[in-house]
Amino acid sequence: MDQATVSNDIPRSDLLNMYWYLRLTRSLEDRITALYRQGRIVGGVYTSHGMEAIAVGYASALQPDDVIAPFHRDMGAFLIRGFTPGEILAQYLGKRTGPTKGKDGNVHMGDLKRGMIGFVSHLADNLPVAAGAALAFKIRREARVAFAGTGDGGTSRGDFHEAMNFAAVRRLPVVYFCTNNQYAYSTPVRCQMAITDVVERAKAYGMPGDIVDGNDVAAVYQASRRAIANARAGNGPTFLEFKTMRMHGHSEHDAAKYVPHELLEEWKAKDPILRAERLLMTLGYADESYFHDVGERVRKEVDAGTEFAEQSPLPEGPETLTGVFASVDEVSA
Amino acid sequence: MDQATVSNDIPRSDLLNMYWYLRLTRSLEDRITALYRQGRIVGGVYTSHGMEAIAVGYASALQPDDVIAPFHRDMGAFLIRGFTPGEILAQYLGKRTGPTKGKDGNVHMGDLKRGMIGFVSHLADNLPVAAGAALAFKIRREARVAFAGTGDGGTSRGDFHEAMNFAAVRRLPVVYFCTNNQYAYSTPVRCQMAITDVVERAKAYGMPGDIVDGNDVAAVYQASRRAIANARAGNGPTFLEFKTMRMHGHSEHDAAKYVPHELLEEWKAKDPILRAERLLMTLGYADESYFHDVGERVRKEVDAGTEFAEQSPLPEGPETLTGVFASVDEVSA
Amino acid sequence: MTTATTTHEVTYVDAISQALDEEMTRDERVFLMGEDIGTYGGAFKVTEGLLQKYGEWRVLDTPLSESGFVGAAIGAAMMGLRPVVEMQFADFISCAFDQITEVAAKNHYRWGAAVPLVIRAPFGGGVHGGPFHSECPEGWFFHSPGLKIVAPSTPYDAKGLLKAAIRDPNPVLYFEHKFLYRRIKAVLPQEDFVVPLGKADVKRRGRDLSVITYGAMVHLALEAAELLNKEGIDLEVVDLRTLIPLDKETLYESVRKTSKVILLHEDNKTGGIGAEIAALLAEECFDCLDGPILRIAPPDTPVPFSTPLEEFFLPKVSDIVSGARRLAAY
Amino acid sequence: MTTATTTHEVTYVDAISQALDEEMTRDERVFLMGEDIGTYGGAFKVTEGLLQKYGEWRVLDTPLSESGFVGAAIGAAMMGLRPVVEMQFADFISCAFDQITEVAAKNHYRWGAAVPLVIRAPFGGGVHGGPFHSECPEGWFFHSPGLKIVAPSTPYDAKGLLKAAIRDPNPVLYFEHKFLYRRIKAVLPQEDFVVPLGKADVKRRGRDLSVITYGAMVHLALEAAELLNKEGIDLEVVDLRTLIPLDKETLYESVRKTSKVILLHEDNKTGGIGAEIAALLAEECFDCLDGPILRIAPPDTPVPFSTPLEEFFLPKVSDIVSGARRLAAY
């Protein structure tokens, strides 16, 4: 992404906003990791460390009433949609004040009011669901878009295929993405598929596709914006491949010894926060002291969130029994 | 397919053999249809009328110890693998002498000894199964190949995707085909996928693909032979799209009013039996009297088969209970 | 609402079509998805004419991909629409199993998203369908918290339950019996009606013995009751109608009265709904039982194709008669 | 065969690894497939070291596609190999449901093809996994004719049943309990042994009351038995070990002796295996029952994540104790 082009194209406030969310994501997830290591968060913890630009970039490109079915490393999307660090930490700690009230943990949260479809562990399951959301928009002639993704590994599942095909046939207003971070757990992409670029998969559906530098928040933002505009204009779905690298184990318990050290070194230099800072400086939008200041402020937000989450009550046992079925008054009759 | 090339390439005996099976298939399926209309066959009846060249062509290109997971309109493959018209009619009539002993009907038959994997209604389910058969050959370093297909509609299912992907990643000795007969029940291909040629799907897997005239038995034979040779040589899977047309309803009860009349007219002229006859005459391999003679002989085979099937006993009620589990002595310990 | 109801008899399958048509007119959020349901009107012609009436965005032919279109229906439902999905045969529901049990069933519990979705599944045997066109898959699903399950036996219930299912805010599996489609007729009320989910119906009152059943088996039980009546054995026939949530009260009440029970279903015996009801009775009505709880159900095999096999497989009136005699003599 | 057995205590998870290793050495047809089972050794390290020992064509890392690799395992099994497939978590078995129930389970019945396939599925709660990493999916499968199902509770059974499953000519679902992996240890025999499929095991003999259970719950039942012993209530603990085929004789024998039954499982209550056993007992052992059949099982909800919720959800020793007291007083 040529930085001169960027400067003409993305408003300053948007870039600074994205920078904020990159830092907030990093800071929040670092806190989550720390709490996990202290044994205060139990269960699985999957973070987006080093890949924050993807969720921050695409979520910034969407309108508030568009709908997101996030990938499992898209913390930035939750933050941009107004999930507070406190709520999110409460979720990880199993507290009643988390978005799932303790029913589910970590990134398995959602809230239709904020346009976030809850993540389902079974990878790619939410891709047909997102097609269905887009279908609803199309049926009602609403100018809304669904945005949904999975990992490189997730694209091997049948539901990926069925979703992409359906979306393409019906020209639905949905944008699909793949966060290609080169590994699915311990499995490198070359053992996952016999193609190098996941975007090749789009051809099978007659769907346009694009490869995007997933560590460049401006590039993610711009590619997403184009695809979203296309979808909104009635031109059907697009598939975006965000190239990036998983910078740690699959989850906190995995030391990722199977990843070559050099690969991590290479990608460390491409850290999306450093990249964003360089861009902001080049454009003259911000300087070191600004970055430092943001760092202070996000830390305070995360501190306050931690405080909130820790002081929040746990649910009580019998709450297990609530919520299996929806009641009539929850949905408009 | 240039007929001069053909003559150099396919032995006369093979061509005549394929012609025999084209006629036997047609004659047998016509009988099945007649019996269905008389109410003597119950349940679903799906035939390959007008598409006989596909199964006859590919099954002729395989070695006897290769394995086939047939599409649901591949009667010719069963015949080539030694299923007699009598056995097959017994299957359709639910007789104990059919390959499934009355447990299942119509084309839902199989026999591992003859390298035929039993068809499963759930379309595309047998594609991963065929990959697994090929995997077994590869693990044991046997020079055997699996050949498996589904319809244009069947390629929309997730199992198609998962099978193709797995076969490509492991470079398995399997050939996949799609019988693109332009409709899936009442659904035309354009409502099934946003691409014109199903072969485009192969690109998503880094798998080579080929479009083949499915009404030309010589073309089917040659394309299959190439793909099979490649697989056998360790070069991995190929995807073949056989272009053809379903010349009747989805099954016997469907009048197929949704198919434009002109389309059927157009394809009638491409009837694979007529095409084969023209080829054999051009090559000087056979003449009208030969064709007439074959017609007489296949009719006699089908008559004898009908006789056999009709005189065969039905299974008795309690046989319902047998065969849920395999016993140890059925498989080598 | 004037379009579909009539004073003459309608078949079970027409009752289903009427329910779809009337709900689509009543509520523009209702739409249909499935294979060949548009131009073709569906494999069983249930949706015939609806494409012409409501257009291609309310009657959607889908690619051949059960998981994909059930998933899409879930998404549309969460956005406020009311999708009704058709399985071409219930047997193919296995392909959408993951979407149904992991996504549709659990979304509300996990994060509060209602999924008002109906999946229509033509099920059951007696139509020479063989192992893949005769299945009764309901047994897989009543073990999945978050799903409702209905299986009507009459045109009235078929229509009323489908309307209730469409109006319910939860995922509902609607099992319609293929064998009944054109065999059972009734005159239906002119006015709009629903049969509430979760209510069993005593299809025949009797003193001596409760037969608890649903779907096509209801008619077998009623036939058996007529025969047994001549011998002085008075059967009560309880039609579950809804499998989840189970109407325990109606069951218990019947059993408290008769003290003897036959559980009858077409689904395989082991792990069928009969097992669950037997367990409930053995725990909650133990003291009022005057004899063993009998289950009459097919053996644990796939549904075989050949006529003598399928006849052997399916429960018969004579099974009920002899079971009832045995219990009556107990 | 000298590689793996030892005289010191081995954990439940090691017992599983040993069984795999020994069977791979014994029979070169045995091979493994699954996600991350090669280099990484599996999410729970069950297959650690096996890639190095047997090579990449006997320990196959697969793409992320449960339906695809279960289907492939079926094909390889039909060609004469003995695949053992790993689900990374049992929860993901829903993605392969169609291949398991429609292809693997029905092939032999339909057209005589044996499918000697084992699917290992780490299941169960108590590990803070939440709704998608704690499921007990066995209830879906015992209603599918053609499958065998096992669920060991001890290292001995884990090893012996896995060997028996691998040697069986049918598709076997092998549910290994994650909670037990590193919590339960035992000294195992030096020599090769199998635990035959279809045989329950009385883990504790008792006079007063039969607790019929399997998996992690066996240990709860044994704990409860110790407590109750002090009160003079003598529990018999029957470990099913195999869910299909059910060892009815051992169950009936136990119940004929004690006349009182608790059915205990971690799978959801409605439609769990407890329902089936209750139904069998209520039909076949009715006369020997001296009290209602109690089921102790989680409520009909997904497995919640937060600790107080999961604790509420899972059966507890105290549930068994109070259930037993109630029954004893009956």
Ligand SMILES: Cc1ncc(C[n+]2csc(CCOP(=O)(O)OP(=O)(O)O)c2C)c(N)n1
């Ligand atoms: C259907 C399914 N199978 C297995 C898993 C277990 N699992 C969780 S994450 C993961 C790897 C995912 O890889 P990828 O899609 O590339 O995403 P990444 O974690 O690399 O960001 C696996 C196998 C799952 N969640 N869903």
Ligand SMILES: Cc1ncc(C[n+]2csc(CCOP(=O)(O)OP(=O)(O)O)c2C)c(N)n1
């Ligand atoms: C998973 C699944 N869903 C639905 C069906 C019902 N069905 C049987 S054949 C068919 C159409 C198949 O179309 P295609 O694959 O193009 O094959 P063709 O019949 O055209 O030869 C459908 C929908 C099925 N067999 N399997």
Ligand SMILES: [Mg+2]
């Ligand atoms: Mg990845």
Ligand SMILES: [Mg+2]
């Ligand atoms: Mg077709």
